[in-house]
Amino acid sequence: MSTKRLSSQPKQSVGESPSTLLRTAMVGIVLAVLAAVAGLVGYLTRPGAPEQPAPSGSKPVSSMPRATPHPGAKDAVARPPHTSDPVTFAKAATTALWAYDTRDFSRTEHLTGLQEWMTGEKRYRDWKSVSDQVPSKQLWSRMHDNQQHAAASVDEGHLPEAFKSAMSQDPGAITQAYVYAVTVTGKQSIAWKGSGAGAEPRSTTLAVQCRPDHDCALSGVLPEVAP
Template sequence: MLLAVAGLLAYLTRAESSAPAKPSPAPKSTPRTASHAAIPGKHAAVAAPPKTSDPIAFAKAATKVLWTYDTRSFSQAEHVAGLKRWMTSEKKYADWTSVSDQVPTPVLWSRMHDNDQHATAKVGEGHFPQAFKTALAQDPGAITEASVYAVTVTGKQSIAWKGSGSGAESRSTTLAVQCRPDKACGLVGVLPSVAP
């Protein structure tokens, strides 16, 4: 029963990697010198995070941005920079690698750009996984140190590309979200498997 919470705690408190994460270079085939977010009338590569203390509402919004991208208008580096704004400011808990692993590599992004590939997401429902709820009911104080919640979100991602190509698939993910009582939620990471 406590396995899910123990797994989440182990995930959150694991030893940090000694190798620093390498910044991703921008694709070479599509150089861009100005940030589109700074140009009047242009939308940002990634929507800004909502100011909420509700872990489910935040997780649903975070899932939407994780499943949404536009290689036609933004570089991979711009997309990654936008996602970084969603992360918790508490470095002890932030797992940037699990989030950045959701983004295509610069080389793949460049190829997707050549095909005008872009994706939108429709988020359905979000909930605390049953094992997480059960563990919290048994030990309500266990969450007070980190204030990190596991939230499973379901929805659909639609992808389109040059030549009227398109496709859609149902998706699910479980995110770790930090919601302190005195500040807005932040993304901790994407769990390696979906918790029902």
């Protein structure tokens, strides 16, 4: 029997938690809330939205200096770029979200790497929407046994039309949170033992916080892709 790659897309469990049900309900609303900047912030700060403490200290991650890796060191997840451009940041963040290596890193190490991308502002930090992009512990273990790893390439990124329209109608609305919606398209290439390989096109819409005079940081992953 030939070895096949295991799906890295998280599957919905039969027993769903209240927070999962809330997020499912938001799927039908997200396209509407994207029609206004305030709606995007409202999604991130919705009642019952899971919170995750900032990695360290009280400052936003975007305002904290980032560690310089040792020469030749390999990270579980690529490090965030120093940029104030939401599209540039979202393209880099998407690459980090779609790439993984179960051969050399544990799921915990991978999640720790992704936390470095997150904003430190709890009000605009939806960690669950990001961690949900990572396979479960059981699936990660099976993927490790299969030596599965993935690389990502990004074709383009843009602000969704509804978001740009809302920005033009009320430019000052974004100054509450400085959270931008960015849609990114590209490709994920997957390989596994036995010379197995495959690739598939993908797209996602991220919520990216870019406050003035600070590097951008990730706020969350929206449940629907906005055109």
